[in-house]
Amino acid sequence: MGIKLKAVLSAAILFCLALNACSDAAVNNDTVNSVKAVQEHVSLSPELKTLIDTAMEGTHGYDITRELTTEVGPRLAGTDAEARARDWAVDKFKELGLQNVRIEPFTIPGWVRGVETASILSPYPQDLYITALGGSVATPDEGVKAEIAYFPTFEDLESAPEGGLEGKIVFISGKMEKAPDGAGYGPANRKRRSGATEAGRRGAIAVVIRSVGTDSHRFPHTGQMRYSPDVKPIPIGALSAPDADQLERMLTSGETVSLHLTMTPRAVGDLPSGNVVGEIVGTERPEEIVLISGHLDSWDLGTGAIDDGAGIGISAGAAQVLIESGLKPKRTIRVVAFGAEEVGLLGGFAYAEHHKNDLINHVLATESDFGAGLVYEVQSGAKAGNEVIEAMAKAMGLPMSQTPTNGGPDIFPLFNKGVPAMRFQQDGTDYFDLHHTPDDTFDKIKPEEMAQNVAAFATMIWLAGNAETNFRLED
Incomplete structure (x- = not known):
């Protein structure tokens, strides 16, 4: 971001640094004293x-x-x-x-969550951690099974020609960068907001995305998505970051990967x-x-x-x-x-x-x-x-x-x-x-x-x- 550390830390943290108390515990313990120290000069x-x-x-x-x-x-x-x-x-x-x-x-x-499961069918069968995005439509009760079409970023999907993804489940990766002001959220969130529309426009039957988050925990991140009225809605869910990494390793090594995806959220009026x-x-x-x-x-x-x-x-x-x-x-x-x-x-x-x-x-x-x-x-x-x-x-x-x-x-x-x-x-x-x-x-x-x-x-x-x-x- 081109922002120096001192420009993004609060006066409390700067005061702790001046005291060489740089651990998280020191920052927390000295917060009150730091503000009081500021008051002495104001x-x-x-x-x-x-x-x-x-x-x-x-x-x-x-x-x-x-x-x-x-x-x-x-x-x-x-x-x-x-x-x-x-x-x-x-x-x-x-x-x-x-x-x-x-x-x-x-x-x-109203919208409520239902069943949400995902598993790799081939080449290496295993379960994945997934959550439906807010507002998503459901898969059939038995889920959908299909080959994955992989896009490293949302922009790669956006620049792909319309059509050509019939019968596929789209996987959109793209990692979010950390920043004190959360500057990486807007760019990363495009896939959550519009991934279903862009994949549906190209014929896909469902979408999974790398969660919009900066952690490495095996917890997926939910969040609201949107549909465009001119494109048939398709289900969309978010994978935890480690599971997105797992998929990406298979796909980038040249494997053809098939997925079984079941999500049953519903609109309730x-x-x-x-x-x-x-x-x-x-x-x-x-x-x-x-x-x-x-x-x-x-x-x-x-x-x-x-x-x-x-x-x-x-x-x-x-x-x-x-x-x-x-x-x-x-x-x-x-x-x-x-x-x-x-x-x-x-x-x-x-x-x-x-x-x-x-x-x-x-x-x-x-x-x-x-x-x-x-x-x-x-x-x-x-x-x-x-x-x-x-x-x-x-x-x-x-x-x-x-x-x-x-x-x-x-x-x-x-x-x-x-x-x-x-x-x-x-x-x-x-x-x-x-x-x-x-x-x-x-x-x-x-x-x-x-x-x-x-x-x-x-x-x-x-x-x-x-x-x-x-x-x-x-x-």
Whole structure:
């Protein structure tokens, strides 16, 4: 990426390096002291210092995430589990002291997982680990058996002539590269999103892809896919990385490989979902909204800790810190737990539609949806008031990024309608080791790193909640 190490690590990590405390344990143990060391060189208001110290010394976000992932577990959009998560969020928001707590309902097209198996028939019979991608159609109950047509990358498939793959199962490989900002996800995700369409356009009967992830565990990564209306839909699933390696070794050695694939997911019609909203009502300009958020749903393979129980914990935890401090913002702070993000940002679009007449009063918005790693820089998508966002960065000892932001996945629909956005960029180097797999569980979260995120969000809502700017260019 051409980014030097010091440019991508947070102030906390840099401070540890200066002390020659470079192990993961040292970084975690020194996170609180690192932020305090930054404060010694930055002039903070008593209010900001109180908020940051309270967040850094507490476990607000960590505790909230633990409760969500333990008491509800996996939360596939539209299911009873997601409904239990909404009820949990309502109770939790009220317990934290938020006001005007409510569910804003909407419906989504339902999809549920079924049987999913894959095995090599020849030349070397053995089972593989596979998962259906969200939205995929099913194979016949008995599965499909066919020779594999191998494409090293999605671009190789995309450039192949139409037709020619009749009766074949397409295998698309292509490894995702690690990066702190997850830059490899977009390119790697093309095969997940459009692999079935492009393979179907060329006559294939099914598709398997190398999981969109950066791990070497024998866990496949699920995720949403899309069909094009002009191509007959075919089933698509993701193989674990080691199983994709196994297939690739056979295929690149010149072997003809046949596969037996069975996946029986099904569409189940419209199902209920919803966004959960709670507020700290502003004292002087209550109609003006500063919005912080995470998404409440998760994929069904793990317990949705990094994606995105952490985002719920960070945003709700920051509101809890502000409430416990006794400080009163001038603007209303709105916490939103978005529903049905994983299946197409449906909660974000539903919120934008539901609030279309008052989006002009949304002065700044952000989402936490990239795990719980340390924040290392601050991004702005505002057209004005950047001095306030720079003050947020300075308070946490973080640099401002030159990369603009739309605020996060669920904020994107609001940003497109003119709502200003900002984002705390987290270190996601290992995020895609866990993303959308059974390994996405609470034990992966480090409380000290989550505390730094909560402190950053608490800083954001206090400064934006009291700023005079609306973060928009005046007409």
